[in-house]
Amino acid sequence: MTTSTISPASARPGVGDVYSDRPAPSTIGFDRVVGVELRKMFDTRSGWWLMAAVVILSVLASGAVMLWGSDAGVHYSDFGQAVGIPMAVILPVIAILSVTSEWSQRTGLATFTLVPHRGRVIAAKLVDVVAVGVLGMLVAFAIGALGTVLAGAAHGVTPTWDVGLDQFASIIVGNVLGVLVGFTIGVLLRNSAGALVTYLVYAYVLAGVTFALAAAQTWFADLEPWIDFNLTQGNLFTGFPDTGEAWAQLGVSGLIWLVLPLAFGLVRVGRAEVK
C-alpha cells in the first residue's frame, strides 16, 4: 500500500551522504557547562523567584530591624545578622533544587544526553551554587548596609560599622558550607521534596536535638564539636575559629557531614539510571 513511496534512498545508494565523513566536533568545555547550568538556575519561574527571594528577603529582614531593632544606636551587625538568617535557608534551597530538578523534573534526560559525563555536570553545578552563595551573601550584606544607612538617617544618629572584614569572610564561608550541605543532600537523594525536608530536618530539628543532648550529657558535650557540623558551621557566623583545635573540629565534622556523603553521592549519580 505504501511500498511504492519508500525506496528512493535504498534504490539509489549515495543519493544522500551529507552526514558521512564529517569531522568530529570539539569537546564541550567545562566553562560552557558552568554557563549553561547557571542559566538553568534562573530561567524557570520558580528559579527566578528563588533568586528574587534573595533580594526580597534581605529587604524584609532589614526593614524588620529598622522597625523593631534596639533603640541603643544603629549597628550594622544587627542588619548583617538579620539578612543572614533568611540566606541560610534560601541559598541551600537553591543548591538543592539545582541538582534535584534534573531528576524530579526529569530534565536529566536532556542534560545527560547532551553532556554524558555526569561528573562534569554536577561539578559545574557545584561551581554555580558556590558562586550564587557568595554573590547572594554580598547582595544581602549590601542591602543590610543600605538599611543601616537609612536607619541612621531616620533616627538621626551615626551608624556603627561594627563588622570586620574577617567576620564578613567567615559568615560567607559559613553560608557556603550550608549551601554545600544542601547540595550534598540533593546529590544523595535526587528528589526535590525529600531533599528539602531532609535539609530542614538536618538544619533545624537535628540542631535542636544535639543542643539538648549536649546540655544533658557531658560526654556528648565533649564529643559534639568534633561530630556536629551544624555547630561548627554555625560558629562561623560569629567569626573564624581562633584555635587550631577548633579548625580541626570544623575539618573533622565537615569530613563526616560533607565530604564523605558527597563523594558517596557522586559515585551513585554516576551509576544511577536516568529515566
Place this chain on the structure above:
Amino acid sequence: MIELTELTKRYGRDSRGHLAVDHVSFTARPGRVTGFLGPNGAGKSTSLRILTGLTPPTSGTATILGRRYRDLPNPGREVGVLLDASAQHVGRTGREILRVAAQTMRLPGGRVQEMLDLVGLTEAESARRVRDYSLGMRQRLGLAAALLGDPAVLVLDEPANGLDPAGIRWMRDLLRDYARRGGTVLLSSHLLHEIEVVADDIVVIGQGRIVAGGTKEELLADERTFVRATDSVALAAALLADGHSTEPVADGLCTDADLATTGQVAHRARLPLVELRRADGAGLEEMFLRLTADTQRETTHPTSGEGAAA
C-alpha cells in the same frame, strides 16, 4: 550508523533477576529508517537508554558512529535524541529549552528559530511554558531539540505518540527525507502500522529478545494466500479437504494454497469470496499479535495461532 552488540540489561542482582534486554544485537544503517518494533515493556526504551548512556548495561556494547555514546565529544552535534517528550522542566518555555540545548552544543543563536519553524511551533507557542503544551506540541519540541545540532543519527522513542494524523504524516516525511540525505534514523514504536509506513528496516523485539529483523520487504513478504469469505468456517473446511493448511488471521484465513487454487476451491464449494490476495504482511502481523498477547497476558508459553487471531 548504530550498532548494538549482545546488549544485556538485568535488573536485580542474582541470576533470577528480570532480564529487560537479553543479548540484543542489530545495526541501524545510514540512509535508512530503522523501526524498532515491540509491545510495551518489550525492552525498547531500556535498549535506547543504554544506547544513549542513560542506563548502564549489564553486558554488551552499543556504539554510535563507531563510538560509545559517552565518548562522543559533543553528542548533540552527532546524535539527536528524543526519549520522552514530557521529560522537561514544566516551568521553562519551549524556546528556552532549545536555547539551553543550543548553548550546550555551541550552536549559533539563529538555529533555534530555524528548528521552531521546521517543527511548526509559532512565536507565541514557543514563548509558552511547557506546562501548557499538549503532548503533540511536546513531541514537536522534542524533535526540534533532537534535530537542533544537525546530527547524523537520530534516536527517537515512540515519537508519534500524541501527534494527530497530520502530525504523524509530517513526521514520517521529515524522517524519510532526513534518511534520504544520508542520516541514520532509529525509531521505536509499539504500533506495527506506524513502523510499516516509515521504516526501511525493521527489528522486532519481544520480552527483551530480538525475534525478527531485516528489510521491510523481507519481513512483509509472505508466499501464502490471504482469503476472506462470507463463511470462513466452510472455506477453511473446503481448503483442508483439498489438502491445504489454513490459519485464521484477522477476519480471514491464511492458506499455503496459491491464489488460483484457493479461488478454485472456493468456486467448487460454491463459497462467495470477499477478498483474495497474497498474504504479504500477515506473517509479521501474526507474530506481532502473538508477542503482544504474550506480554499482555504475561504468559510464558507461546499461545496458539487461534489465540493470536482472536
